[in-house]
Amino acid sequence: MAAIKPKHQRLVLVLIALVVLIAAGLLAAWALRSQASYFYVPSDIVADPPEADRAVRLGGMVEEGSINTDADGVTIQFVVGDGEARVPVRFKGIVPSLFVEGSGVVAEGRMGSDGTFIADNLLAKHDENYVPRELQDMTEHQAKQVVAEAVEAPAQ
């Protein structure tokens, strides 16, 4: 060790740091491609369904009259639509207070093998100034007038 000059030692340290950081960057890029959760509207799901068990988010409008509570009192089923396609959703948990029929929602979860979307978490507008980010831009997606109206309608 004693033979190494300070200049060489610095070079070696810089190289090690660079190699580790580049490796971290490459790993991160690879992991992001496989782990980032993409945003879908119902017609996307129907046209090109995500692989089962891949974390995705589904945004759209909760259809009127579609919310049903199971016998256990904590599992609900409802349908999210965007005017073109409809996707059934199952959620177990406490719903956000502004989660109502005819209003916009973003569900985080994954597609089940039976074609039902299993939601781990629901995001609704939690006050009239706040709209989930994806719903703000919905009109730019295939989401149709229906969704836009639901989002812009005042909270009930």
Added chain:
Amino acid sequence: MIAEFGLAALWLAAALAALQLFAGVMALTRPGEGLGAAVRPVAVVQGALGVIAFAALMVLFVRTDLSVKLVAMSSHSAKPFIYKLAGTWGNHEGSMLLWVTVMGLAGAFVALVEKRLPERTMLATLAGQAFVSLGFYAFLLISSNPFERLPTPAPEGNGLNPLLQDIGLAFHPPTLYIGYVGLSVAFSFAIGALVTREVGPAFARAMRPWVLGAWIFLTIGIAAGSYWAYYELGWGGWWFWDPVENASLMPWLAATALLHSVSVLAARNALRAWTVMLGVVAFSMSMVGTFLVRSGILTSVHAFAVDPERGSFILGLLAINIGGALTLFAVRAVTVTEGKRFAPFSREGALVFNNVMLSAVLGIVLFGTLYPLIAEAMGAQVSVGPPYFNPMSALFVVPMLAVLMVGPLLRWRQDNPGRVGKLLILPLVAIVVAAGAMVIMGGVGVLPALGIVLAAGLAFASLMPLRGRSLKRTPLAIWGMVVAHFGVAVSLFGMASESAFSVEKLVAVRAGDSAQVGPWKVNLKTVQPVAGPNWTALEADMTASYKGGARVAIRPQSRSFWSPPQQTAESALVTRWNGQLYAVIGEQADDGRWQLRLWWKPFVTLIWYGALLIALGGLLALIGRVSSDLRRIIAREKIAYRRERQGR
């Protein structure tokens, strides 16, 4: 009047920052003209004016002066006093005013007490501090004036986001800001040292207390924010990898790395350019965090206003400050001579490993936080969450913690494994026992199991530096290191235990019914309406008993605030030494049953106790370093005094 007074103070402070920058640069380029003498006093007055401006805004908020736009936008006369006060920084303009106030104060403090740096480095440092401040003053005065009046006073204010009306959160932002902005001192020191090329142990010793101080506040601020998210959001989690959380974690990671590399520089005169680089990166991360949070580019409770003008302004500041500093670094770093050399198996070697791993984690978090923005620019909407952050950060944290067991035991420069091996017997036994327990228990996930095993080893290994020392004579700085590293083990155990052993129960029950969650039996008696100063709520009257023991009353609420209208879930907690019961009440189903969400989280509180230990370790080290520096200065003055007398 008060608003105009505050605004005038703010303009004056900005003008003084300009003067501070000008005088500093002039004194550096034309020494001998005496301008340098002005820099310190100007820095002090600038800090004082910032405090005056901030105090003026606080008075406006406490009085609920509705002729001021900001007060009308974000306060309400019916709010409790403490939240009126906290409302001062619970909005975009106020929080940015707090930012420049803390920055001015930090500069004033440096100007007042820092006597160890060479005068030229000091001038460059204060000029650097003024330069960064000036950008933020411009930002406030041009696009975010907190003192703007309304043409006609509003009849009533809009109120503060109910989620922010919580005692923990009232003091979370100032703590975090002191940490964020305290790092600006490290940034300015780095600039100063680059300008004058004086990077060495003296520079490191001068910089260390400032880094330690900022880091302590950051640690407490992050822990408080995490606990707030845990009990206020009602989701049962304590860290969500939310962009705003990441924004506070990134400067902390950089500051932690800086803290360790600055020690190497102070003790061994090595890692010179690297330490300066980290000084630049740490505060840059504070600014990136502010940009992410304040630009409204990310939607969360922290994004007070979505305003593209402000976003581009902060982005511009960011580009100038970070770009400028990195350019200076690129030009000057080559001229910083190499430090002393060391063997890979040495204290320095372990600290380099720690620094590289922390930087890698920082990269992972930064990349993951920015990825949704990058993807959006390419037309895809994505979000990045725990499935990315947890394993990816663990990949680098786990080896870092493994080395942490050994690093503090190593000698500087060179050491031999045989000597250290003996010290590691106890930690290794702990690791084997913990690993055995995990295997016997079974069903514990890989990461939580690794966490518990590492925590067991680290708990013992962190105490080993005290072996063979007289506890009374051990320097405070060593105690600080031991306490902080032990805190890492405690916090890690809490995280792993929460993740591995939490029990969750989601049920719908009628009044009078019970539910079992882990060792707890919870009974719902009634649900009744209650009212607070600016909210009404449905309150569940429940009892909980641990393993059939005494019944404790708990009262989770579902609160409805009316200004602004919003509902929040107020969780109820029962804390025992070995964990917490966490209860949330949901909606009433059509058949009259109430939804209850219950968790039993074994040892969850250790997460935050560990964080407090880490901060306490930092505090001990800070006291130890500052007092030994003081002793050194006093001794030097005594010698100088004696020489002077002999010479006469």
